[in-house]
Amino acid sequence: MSDVLDLVDVSVVRDGRALVxxxxxxxxxxxxxxxxxxxxxxxxxxxxxxxxYLYPSSGSATILGERLGSVDVFELxxxxxxxxIAMAEKLPKRQTVLQTVLTAAxxxxxxxxxxxxxVDEERARAFLDRLGxxxxxxxxxxxLSEGERKRTLIARAMxxxxxxxLLDEPAAGLDLxxxxxxxxxLGRLAxxxxxxSMIMVTHHVEEIPPGFTHVLMIRQGKLxxxxxxxxxxxxRNLSRCFGLPLVVERVGDRWxxxxxxxx
Ligand SMILES: Nc1ncnc2c1ncn2[C@@H]1O[C@H](COP(=O)(O)OP(=O)(O)O)[C@@H](O)[C@H]1O
Ligand SMILES: [Mg+2]
Numbered sequence: 166m167s168d169v170l171d172l173v174d175v176s177v178v179r180d181g182r183a184l185v186x187x188x189x190x191x192x193x194x195x196x197x198x199x200x201x202x203x204x205x206x207x208x209x210x211x212x213x214x215x216x217x218y219l220y221p222s223s224g225s226a227t228i229l230g231e232r233l234g235s236v237d238v239f240e241l242x243x244x245x246x247x248x249x250i251a252m253a254e255k256l257p258k259r260q261t262v263l264q265t266v267l268t269a270a271x272x273x274x275x276x277x278x279x280x281x282x283x284v285d286e287e288r289a290r291a292f293l294d295r296l297g298x299x300x301x302x303x304x305x306x307x308x309l310s311e312g313e314r315k316r317t318l319i320a321r322a323m324x325x326x327x328x329x330x331l332l333d334e335p336a337a338g339l340d341l342x343x344x345x346x347x348x349x350x351l352g353r354l355a356x357x358x359x360x361x362s363m364i365m366v367t368h369h370v371e372e373i374p375p376g377f378t379h380v381l382m383i384r385q386g387k388l389x390x391x392x393x394x395x396x397x398x399x400x401r402n403l404s405r406c407f408g409l410p411l412v413v414e415r416v417g418d419r420w421x422x423x424x425x426x427x428x
Contacts, residue, residue, distance in 0.1 A: 168227065169194055169329055169362040170215055175224035176386075177210050184210045186386035187224070192379075197355045197363040199373050199394075202383040203407050208366045209249070211383065212331050215364060216247045229328055246322030246361065249333030253318055258307025262298060262317050263289055265306045269324035285324075292320035296350055312343035316350075323361075332365040336372040348374045352418075370398065375418035382406040 170192040177185040185207045192198055202208050213219035214226050217238045226233040231241050256265055266289040267281060293299060296316040301309070309317060315335050322330055335351065336344045354360045355376030367373065373380075373394070380398045382389040383406070390402045403422055404411045413422040 168192065169196070169229060170364075171225075171227040172214070172221075173225045175214060175221040175226055177207075177214065177219060178222040183386050185214070185221075185383075188383070188386075188388045189224075190381060190388065190391055192362060192364065194362060195358070196379050197377040198365070198379045198381060199377050200364065200366045200381045200383065201368070201370065201403070201406060203368070206383045207386040208383060209333055210386075212247075212249070212333055212364065212366055215329070216245050216331055217241050218247075243325050244328050246325060246327030246330040247333075248315070248318040248322040248331070248335060251333075252321075253314055256306055258305060260306050261303050262293065262306060262309070262313075263302040265317055266293055266321045266324055269321045289320070289324060292323045293317070295354075296320045297346065310343075311338045312340070312347065315339070315347065319351075327361050330361040330363045332363065334366050334368070336367065336369070344372065348372060348419075352376050370403070370413060370420040370422045373398075373420050384408070 168191050170190070172188055172190045175185060175188045176183050188211065200208050200211065210219065214221055215228065217228055217233060220233055228241060229244050260268070263286070267285055270285045271281070290302070293302065296319055298313065298316050298320060301313055306314070306317065319332065319335065332351075336347050339347060351365070352374035355363060355374050363377075365377070378394060379392060380394050381391040382397070382402055389406050390397045398413060398420065400411060400413050403413045410425040411422050412425060413420060
């Protein structure tokens with residue numbers, strides 16, 4: 166199987182500090198990865214490298230077979246779907262949900278224009294339907310709740326038919342119902358053999374959708390663990406990652422973690 170992502174000794178240095186520090190990591194086709202780590206660990210920075218929006222200060226990054234630095238990123242970027250907060254802020258608030266998803270087919274943050282392909286509209290509707298956004302097609306993007314906005318962004322990221330889908334804390338800020346709904350939908354996507362390779366960032370093991378196969382843990386820019394969920398997502402690794410004693414448990418096809426009681 167070919168590599169979707171291959172990082173070799175990648176560092177990202179800003180103001181003399183390594184936000185990502187010597188990370189080597191490879192993602193193969195069909196794998197679904199979750200990135201875990203505390204606030205400020207470098208998760209978003211790592212995802213920005215994977216999306217080709219950030220060049221490593223040193224090391225090499227190969228995305229979908231193309232090496233960053235020797236590829237035209239404008240050809241590479243449409244092959245990558247990215248749903249994160251930074252994206253949401255760039256999108257026009259007055260556009261409807263359907264328009265917000267549909268415009269993804271015509272460049273990053275293009276505004277609405279009547280000249281679209283009905284086939285694209287059909288696809289936009291289908292992705293929104295898959296994310297439970299059927300009743301919101303005509304709502305303005307700026308009026309959506311956090312959960313509705315996140316689901317819209319995921320549908321939007323799917324619109325270009327990406328080979329790699331990157332999700333930065335898709336469940337952050339959702340209430341319990343919203344989180345469970347999203348985790349279920351992402352789980353369904355993760356198990357779809359035709360879905361793109363996926364990398365999702367989160368702080369919480371409770372948000373790992375069933376069907377995610379691999380985990381990467383990062384702390385202070387350094388890779389702590391990377392490999393299959395079954396072997397790497399354990400109490401020892403998670404405790405090192407978050408810097409306190411934690412017990413992680415598998416409950417059915419989901420995960421929970423809690424701190425040990427104080428003595
Ligand atoms: N452009 C930048 N210049 C300097 N520091 C940055 C920049 N972007 C992020 N940081 C810092 O790098 C660290 C890692 O950030 P980030 O990747 O966003 O962490 P995470 O997503 O894991 O919370 C944080 O300490 C953050 O403040
Ligand atoms: Mg982040």
